[in-house]
Amino acid sequence: MSKHFDIIGDIHGHADALRRLLTELGYHRHGDGFRHRDRTVLFVGDFIDRGPAIADVLRIVRATIDAGDGLAVMGNHEFNAIAFHTCIPGTNNRWFRERSSKNCHQHKSTLDQLSANELSDAVAWFSTLPVAIEIDGVRVVHAAWQASQIEIIRHSLQTFGRFTVEFLSEAMRPSRDLHAAIENVLKGPELALPAGRHIVDKSGQKRNTVRVKWYETFTGQTCRDFHLGSDDVPDVTIDSADVHCPFGYPPDAAPVFMGHYWLTGTPNPLASNVACTDYSVAKGGKLVAYRWDGESELSSKKFCWVSS
Numbered sequence: 001m002s003k004h005f006d007i008i009g010d011i012h013g014h015a016d017a018l019r020r021l022l023t024e025l026g027y028h029r030h031g032d033g034f035r036h037r038d039r040t041v042l043f044v045g046d047f048i049d050r051g052p053a054i055a056d057v058l059r060i061v062r063a064t065i066d067a068g069d070g071l072a073v074m075g076n077h078e079f080n081a082i083a084f085h086t087c088i089p090g091t092n093n094r095w096f097r098e099r100s101s102k103n104c105h106q107h108k109s110t111l112d113q114l115s116a117n118e119l120s121d122a123v124a125w126f127s128t129l130p131v132a133i134e135i136d137g138v139r140v141v142h143a144a145w146q147a148s149q150i151e152i153i154r155h156s157l158q159t160f161g162r163f164t165v166e167f168l169s170e171a172m173r174p175s176r177d178l179h180a181a182i183e184n185v186l187k188g189p190e191l192a193l194p195a196g197r198h199i200v201d202k203s204g205q206k207r208n209t210v211r212v213k214w215y216e217t218f219t220g221q222t223c224r225d226f227h228l229g230s231d232d233v234p235d236v237t238i239d240s241a242d243v244h245c246p247f248g249y250p251p252d253a254a255p256v257f258m259g260h261y262w263l264t265g266t267p268n269p270l271a272s273n274v275a276c277t278d279y280s281v282a283k284g285g286k287l288v289a290y291r292w293d294g295e296s297e298l299s300s301k302k303f304c305w306v307s308s
């Protein structure tokens with residue numbers, strides 16, 4: 001494969017934006033997928049839920065990958081779908097992801113748009129996706145590159161034979177290291193707000209934890225400074241007793257790309273070797289790519305996008 005990669009952010013069923021972005025990047029149709037003469041596309045996951053053309057997105061992404069023109073990591077929405085559609089052994093009607101009204105609502109557009117066969121085929125494909133990719137000096141992960149956490153997941157995938165019921169039994173128990181590892185890598189580490197403080201997230205839920213800039217150290221930052229995303233976070237001191245995870249990404253480590261954070265505004269690298277390509281296409285924002293050509297210092301000039 002080439003050393004020229006286009007890293008594309010969370011798509012969430014927006015096939016039209018995906019086709020426009022790939023065309024803008026110089027890719028052309030190749031079967032159901034897209035191909036570029038000398039570039040490879042890297043997808044950060046979160047293909048499903050929310051948008052209007054989920055089956056089309058899966059068809060394009062899978063054909064592009066099958067033809068050797070792309071690679072993808074798993075997003076939290078794909079992991080959730082695996083758990084949502086896997087029955088807990090020994091139970092009649094209980095699933096590894098509880099079918100609560102909140103979880104059904106989050107997954108609704110996928111359930112509405114895909115037939116039963118398409119769904120089971122999609123879930124089987126999700127189970128083949130890696131949680132992290134390192135290739136030719138670049139790293140891709142859905143939410144946070146935390147080497148020790150990625151290693152825990154890789155080890156469990158080997159032990160349990162990928163995303164099997166045995167894997168899910170461990171991963172869905174909050175006391176297990178594997179549970180924390182999945183949370184950290186696919187959803188990103190979160191910081192507890194001081195007692196009595198909360199935010200209201202994009203779906204109107206009250207939360208007492210916030211997503212953070214895991215690639216920075218928290219020393220000297222307030223909760224608002226350290227937050228990554230578009231939530232309105234109180235400007236209060238971080239209590240180090242609330243920090244349960246090592247933070248920071250070495251400035252000399254390989255560049256890492258992620259999605260997940262629903263950023264807004266003009267795309268910019270988050271650090272010299274960290275960039276997010278999720279700019280909220282599913283909320284009227286942009287579908288964003290970063291065009292990477294081997295550079296160790298990322299540049300704002302290398303983002304490319306289409307509006308939703």
Ligand SMILES: [Mn+2]
Nearest residue numbers: 046075076260
């Ligand atoms: Mn996500």
